[in-house]
Amino acid sequence: MSTQPPPNTADNPWPVRTLSLKLADWIHRLGQVWVEGQLTQINRRPGTRTAFLTLRDPAADLSLSLTCDPDLLRRSEVPLTEGARVVVYGRPSFYTGRGTLSLRVTDIRPVGIGQLLARIERVKALLAAEGLFDVRRKRVLPFLPYTVGLISGRGSAAQRDVVAVATARWSTVQFRLSEVPVQGPSAVPAIVEHLQLLDRDPQVEVIVIARGGGSVEDLLPFSDETLLRAVADCRTPVVSAIGHEPDNPLLDLVADLRAATPTDAAKQVVPEVAAELAAIEELRGRSANALRNWVRREEHLIDGLRARPVLARPHRLVDDQRAVVDRFRADLRRAIDHHLTAERHQQAQLAGRLATLGPAQTLARGYAVVQRIDDAAPHAVSSVDQLPPGAQVRIRVADGAARAVVVDPEGTP
Known part of the structure; x- marks a missing residue:
C-alpha cells in the first residue's frame, strides 16, 4: 500500500529542493506557449551556444527572461534590435539550482507593420x-x-x-x-x-x-x-x-x-494675447458704436414725439375740447331759448283762445251767470225750473256780482 506524504506544516516544512522541484514540475506542465512583447535586452555571448534576451510587456512593468540559440537570432529575416515587437514560441523552464524562471525559445517572429x-x-x-x-x-x-x-x-x-x-x-x-x-x-x-x-x-x-x-x-x-x-x-x-x-x-x-x-x-x-486684446478692442468699438447708434435712434424718436402737436402744445387738446364744449353749450342754450320761445308763443295762443272762450268775455258782452246759493252746494243755474220763488241766487256780471231773491220765475215764451 502507498503511504501519503506527511502534510506540510511548521513542524514538517519542505526543504528548498522539494519546493523547487514542485515548482519546476508545475511550470513544465504548461508546455509550449506563444508570447508577445518587446525586446529590451539582447545579450549574445561569444563562444557560447546560448543567447540571453529580456521580453517586456508593452503596457505593464513586467518582463521575462528568454534564452535561445544564437543562430535563431542570426537567421531572422528582420534584424532583431532592442525595442522590436516580437512573438516568441518556447517552453517555460524553472531552474531549480538558481530558483529562476525563463522561457526557452525555439521561434522568434518580428511583428510586421501589417500585423501592428x-x-x-x-x-x-x-x-x-x-x-x-x-x-x-x-x-x-x-x-x-x-x-x-x-x-x-x-x-x-x-x-x-x-x-x-x-x-x-x-x-x-x-x-x-x-x-x-x-x-x-x-x-x-x-x-x-x-x-x-x-x-x-x-x-x-x-x-x-x-x-x-x-x-x-x-x-x-x-x-x-x-x-x-x-x-x-x-x-x-x-x-x-x-x-x-x-x-x-x-x-x-x-x-x-x-x-x-x-x-x-x-x-x-x-x-494669443495680441489677438485677444485686438478682439476685445474690436468688441469695445462695436459696442460703443452700437450704443451710440441706439442713443441716436432714441433721440430721433424723442424728437419725433416732441414734434407732435400733442407734446409740442400739450394744452391744445384741452383748448380744442374746451372750444367744442363751449360750442355745445351755445348750441344747447340756443336750443333751450328757441324751445322756450316756442312754448311762450304757444302759451300766448292758448291763453288768447282761452280768453276768447272763457266766461269773462261772455260776461263782458252783457251776459250773466246765475248761481243758486241757498242749497247745500251752490251751483250754476241753467234752467228756470231750478229757480222757485224765494230762491236765493248770486248773479255775476262782467264787473262784479249781486245777490237776489226770485219773486216770480218766468218760463220761456
Missing part, C-alpha cells in the same frame, strides 16, 4: 464599440488655463515647441512638465503614471501629450489600449499632439482635442 496595423484596428473597433470615441464624451478646454500639464520626452523638440509657442502667446501661462519615454517598452507605463499624477493635481486645467513624428513602431505606445483607457478615465481635458499631420494614433480619437502638431496644440490650448 491590424492589431491597432482591432483595438480601435473595440474601443469604438464601448463608446470611448463618442464626441459627447469630449470635454471643452478652458478658455485661459493658468496651469498646463505637459507630457513629453526629456528635452524633446515637442516640449520646446509647446512651451515656447504657448509662452509667446500668453506669458503668464504655467507648465507642469512630465518628462517620460515616448517610445519603447517603458513608454506606456511611464505615460500612464504621469497622466494620473497630473489628473489628480487640482491646479492643472488641461493636459497635453506631445511627441514629434516617427514610424509606426515609434508611435505604437500612443495606440496602446492601456493608455487609451487611462486617457478616457481622466477628469481633466486631454489634448493629443502626436507626430505630424499624417500621423493618426488612436490617442487622437480618445483625447478631448486632437492637435495636428505640438505647435498646433500650444495654439489650441493657449489663446
